[in-house]
Amino acid sequence: MPVTDVTTDPEALTMTLTAEFDAPVERLWDAFTTPRQLERFWGPPGYPATFTEFDLAPGGRARYHMTSPRGEEYHGAWEFLEIDGPRTFTALDSFANEDGEILADLPTSRMVFVFEPTSRGSRLVNTTHFDSADALEKIVAMGAVEGSTMAINQLDRVLVSLREYAEGKGTRTELLDDTHVRITRLVDGPIDLVWRAHHEPELLKKWLLGPDGWRMSVCELDPTVGGRYRYEWEPVGETEGESFGFDGETILSEAPRRAVTTEHMTGTDYPSTLNDLNLEEEDGATLLTLIVEYPDKQTRDMVLATGMTDGMEASYARLEGMLAAV
The missing domain is CATH 3.30.530.20 (START domain)
Incomplete structure (x- = not known):
């Protein structure tokens, strides 16, 4: 499985996921920045994502929803802050309603994606920063470690042809x-x-x-x-x-x-x-x-x-x- 480690740090207020791939950095970057490819792995198994908006530019926005096996939709929104392709991008990740409005009662986090070359392909380091220990604890309790692991472990099938x-x-x-x-x-x-x-x-x-x-x-x-x-x-x-x-x-x-x-x-x-x-x-x-x-x-x-x-x-x-x- 690609994911090699997921750690949470209550002092630094971070959750960091690391994964290794047999594909070059440029291919990994494409998978994360092309909506139709991102849809194939961003949601964990049983909760596929659909991106309805994707403006990859500083200040640009992405909107998506995940659909459960019973048809419930869970909406989210990104605001892109920094982009330096194909090496890194940073975005604010928020829970949203079906109209794309941010839900104030759930945490907004800052996601930093770093794509690094390795001897066999590439490495993803995804660090999510939280505003408080309570926010980190809440997201972990919602299954973020398990969900993100299962989601990223699907990426192998996207990086090669079917x-x-x-x-x-x-x-x-x-x-x-x-x-x-x-x-x-x-x-x-x-x-x-x-x-x-x-x-x-x-x-x-x-x-x-x-x-x-x-x-x-x-x-x-x-x-x-x-x-x-x-x-x-x-x-x-x-x-x-x-x-x-x-x-x-x-x-x-x-x-x-x-x-x-x-x-x-x-x-x-x-x-x-x-x-x-x-x-x-x-x-x-x-x-x-x-x-x-x-x-x-x-x-x-x-x-x-x-x-x-x-x-x-x-x-x-x-x-x-x-x-x-x-």
């Missing part, structure tokens, strides 16, 4: 914390087709099957927000096993890039998971990222022990083959 980042690696499962798992898979096909394949029953029945020997016997889907779905699978031929299914509800839908649904095993009292699907396209390939939120660590480990990743890889390989035939 194909370089993921092609040939198959389905990958990463543990983010005790209740969150991130699953990634590069699919060779355009984003619109990948989105359709996740939301049209006639396409879902062709690929969402897991290991060979199963068929989807029920596929009922209303992809609109508040809509319900129900999937069931049954063994075919000599395959052994019992029929099973999942049901849930669409919580958020932003076609063709993001869909959040609940998932519950039909006919059981198992708690539901929250599944946050994100799609990114580049050069004709789509990176699929699925963040799954489990109710607790025990449930997370139980599900992973079923061989979930292998089953998903079989489905995604089938999806890729289906898209190639379109």
Whole structure:
């Protein structure tokens, strides 16, 4: 992971994050100063950022919001103070409302980003300065250390092409914390087709099957927000096993890039998971990222022990083959 250290200093009133990258300083600078690239990592997993304003000049302003898996928006604003590209920039970081007005009851901090060359690429040193120990304590209590670490650890995937980042690696499962798992898979096909394949029953029945020997016997889907779905699978031929299914509800839908649904095993009292699907396209390939939120660590480990990743890889390989035939 890129982040090597995050420290807080109550005497200096600072929080400092350090990260190392296999990319030159100029590439790192571009990632932090190009809004469409910044959006891909600034929010922690499950809270992607959208920048609606970005004026990179002294006195200029940036506005953004992060959208939670359940659709809540958290707004922020930057005021750029000093810029010396590609080495450093400084900005005031404030909480804001949806109109961009600064919230006076939450701390404003001064962020200093320094980009340094290293023998293998570059180093980021991000020092955030606070006005008081109370402000520092409040921001840390809100999860700033964990959130900033997870956000910056996503930057590796931005600094290289999607194909370089993921092609040939198959389905990958990463543990983010005790209740969150991130699953990634590069699919060779355009984003619109990948989105359709996740939301049209006639396409879902062709690929969402897991290991060979199963068929989807029920596929009922209303992809609109508040809509319900129900999937069931049954063994075919000599395959052994019992029929099973999942049901849930669409919580958020932003076609063709993001869909959040609940998932519950039909006919059981198992708690539901929250599944946050994100799609990114580049050069004709789509990176699929699925963040799954489990109710607790025990449930997370139980599900992973079923061989979930292998089953998903079989489905995604089938999806890729289906898209190639379109």
